[in-house]
Amino acid sequence: MKTEHKFRLNLQFVIASILAVIFLFPIYWMFITSLRPEVMTTVWPPKLFPTDLTLENYKAIVSNTVDTPVFRWFFNSLVAASGYTILSCICMFFGGLCFGLPGFSGTGSLFLGPDYLIHHPRDYLSDPQLFIGESIRMG
Template structure:
């Protein structure tokens, strides 16, 4: 091959390489490193965006009043104090609101988990006409926000004497959490092999015994997921407690926070402290049980 042919080949090769996108010229390990770095960068921005309100609530709750009321608040406080939390627990009615919230949440979690577990098991194990249509139609009730149900519930609860009643509020919030919880357990029990229960029944076990000893242990992730979901619904609910529990002694945390906003004064440090404490339990519960929560929403990922 002549020298001129070599020059022509090198020119064409250089032109070809210049037409190739820069990304395709990189090696696979380099491309993978860039993708990973970009993904972690995006996730970091999302995480900071989510956690910054929680950080700001906490920082504001431990600032002195004079620093909160300044025109140019700083991200980092110049002085820290626990006087706001002392006022929150020793002077205000926040402990009463916390006690009321815990009472309602425990009731909602127990009732919702029990009904969803029994209902989901029954839908998968008994021959019910149109059971699939009924199970899918359950989600239709989950699409209604609590504000649409509050007024009809108030009228009904007034007629049966359940206003300012913890039982009435527990039933009302259970109605919000139950449709989706029942759908979760229905999908979950479909993954539990019926052959295991049939083998136990052939050995003489009753239906109840097979459910308790075989189905429920396998369905534990789904039950935990329903418990966490109903906890989050009840703990964060504002509309129903505000309408069904109007007396100040019956306030839960979400409605009791408004007591720190008086006619001429807004107690920002107490509001931020109460809001931070109200946000913390739900965050910690979901973080601690996230494995069961994800497994409950997607039964195929249990492991």
């Protein structure tokens, strides 16, 4: 390997590591804060590595199902996510089926969207989600 290539790989690794820490820190902070006693959540300056962790907050939420119906919330989220996934799969199946049929009358008009993206890439790249998908070779 060339020295420049090794340097570029190391630089990419360092940047990816820094970004990983930045993106994972809020998840760590939420988890640690949920394990702290309630009075310790507003202490200034905050401790990054607290020693007085407890499960009392979780016990309070799970034991008081009248005021905080956590299991009902979980079930509602499960039903909503499952329903969305099933409906999306059904719609995508029929959409793909229509694109695949040779004599489908709406195929020409349905291809106008992808055709527009091919001829107007600037509009395509202005959408951040599409740009990210394209940059990691998913789009």
